Amino acid sequence: MRKAIVIPARKGSTRLKDKLLLPVNGKPVIAWTVENCLKTEIPVIVACDSQEFIEILKDYPIEIILTPSDLKSGSDRIAYAVKDKDLDYIVNVQGDEPLIDPGDIVKLFDLLKDSPVATLYYPIEKEDDYLNPNIVKVISDKDDFAIYFSRSPIPFYRDLDFNQMLKTLTPKKHLGIYGYHKKALIDFSYNLKPAPIEEVEKLEQLRFLYNGYKIKLAKASKDTVGIDTKEDYERFCSLVEKEIGN
Numbered sequence: 001m002r003k004a005i006v007i008p009a010r011k012g013s014t015r016l017k018d019k020l021l022l023p024v025n026g027k028p029v030i031a032w033t034v035e036n037c038l039k040t041e042i043p044v045i046v047a048c049d050s051q052e053f054i055e056i057l058k059d060y061p062i063e064i065i066l067t068p069s070d071l072k073s074g075s076d077r078i079a080y081a082v083k084d085k086d087l088d089y090i091v092n093v094q095g096d097e098p099l100i101d102p103g104d105i106v107k108l109f110d111l112l113k114d115s116p117v118a119t120l121y122y123p124i125e126k127e128d129d130y131l132n133p134n135i136v137k138v139i140s141d142k143d144d145f146a147i148y149f150s151r152s153p154i155p156f157y158r159d160l161d162f163n164q165m166l167k168t169l170t171p172k173k174h175l176g177i178y179g180y181h182k183k184a185l186i187d188f189s190y191n192l193k194p195a196p197i198e199e200v201e202k203l204e205q206l207r208f209l210y211n212g213y214k215i216k217l218a219k220a221s222k223d224t225v226g227i228d229t230k231e232d233y234e235r236f237c238s239l240v241e242k243e244i245g246n
Contacts, residue, residue: 001088001089001109002086002087002088002089003042003043003087003088003089003090003091003109004042004043004044004045004082004085004087004089004090004091005037005040005042005043005044005045005090005091005093005105006044006045006046006047006078006081006082006090006091006092006093007030007033007034007037007044007045007046007047007092007093007094007095008047008048008074008075008077008078008092008094008095009030009046009047009048009049009050009053009095010048010049010050010069010074010077010095011048011049011050011052011053011069012069016227016228016229016230016232016233019096019227019228019233020053020095020096021052021056022227022233024098024233024236024237024240025237025240025241028056029095029096029098029227029233029236030046030053030056030057030095031056031057031060032098032240033093033094033095033096033097033098033100034046034057034060034062035060036098036099036100036102037093037100037102037105038060038061038062039102040102040105040106042091042105042106042109043062043063044060044061044062044063045062045063045064045065045081045082046062046063046064046065046095047065047067047077047078047080047081048064048065048066048067049066049067049068049069049071049077050069051066054066065081067080067081068080073204074092074094075092075178075185075188075189075204076189078090078092078185079185079186079188079189079190080189082182082185083186083190085182087182088181088182089109089112089179089180089181089182090179090180090181090182090185091105091108091109091177091178091179091180092177092178092179092180093105093177094176094177094226096226096227096228097175097176097177097224097225097226097227098225098227098236099222099224099225099236099239100175100177100224101220101221101222101224103221104120104177104220104221104222105177107120107218107220107221108120108177108178108179108218109179111179111216111218112179112180112181112216114216115145115214115215115216116180116181116183116184116213116214117178117179117180117181117184117205117208117213117214117215117216118178118179118180118215118216118217118218119138119146119174119175119177119178119179119205119215119216119217120174120175120177120217120218120219120220121138121140121172121173121174121175121217121218121219121220122172122173122175122219122220122222122223122224123170123171123172123173123219124137124170124171124172124173125166127162129173130153130162130171131153133151133152134151134228135151135173136149136150136151136173136174136176136203137149137150137151137152137153137154137171137172137173137174138150138154138172138173138174138217139154139155139172140172140217144216144217144218145214145215145216145217146205146209146214146215146216146217148206148209149174149201149203149205149206149209150201150203151201151202151203153171154171155169155171172217173223174205175220175223175224176226177224178205184208184213188207188208192207192211194207195207195210195211196210197209197210198210225239
């Protein structure tokens, strides 16, 4: 099985300027993510749109590929980077997910033995998180294949309150890490048009479901902290300081 972890890295960011380049204990966010991925001992590729990333990461034992800056998504950036590579399986780790567990990355590769696309979830325990449109929810069938992803609270608890619902099922937070068969990723980026539900929800994984692809789910070993806002960045800095202090 020929495989690689690919980290898409875009310099521009909407909510937090140059977030992947922000320093945390002397090194940028993207370096923390790279170091975490290297713990898996699986080859790591960074697909980036700026020479700054190449300079920052040049001393790491990774491959760095410069991609066009006008690509629409991280998945498109990865597809561009691997289209001519001899790979079977790819795991997409977002550059702003420095706390992803290396064991969970390995778990995703295992899931790809049975499904063309795979991703992770973590249980939601707080109602505020369940109602937060910035936290994507996913529901699955009895075999742990995704039925739907949404920014809305799904399933909707019509005749129950949140705590009563928790006695019946565990709502799932989708974590933004994906595994793909290379063929599925190339199909996604080069052959499939954005789906109407994808454009409404602004969730690209819905393109796979809309076109009949199966997405296998597994529970992550821990939640992650994606860095999208100043508050997320400050939280990650605090976690690092606490870890160093211990």
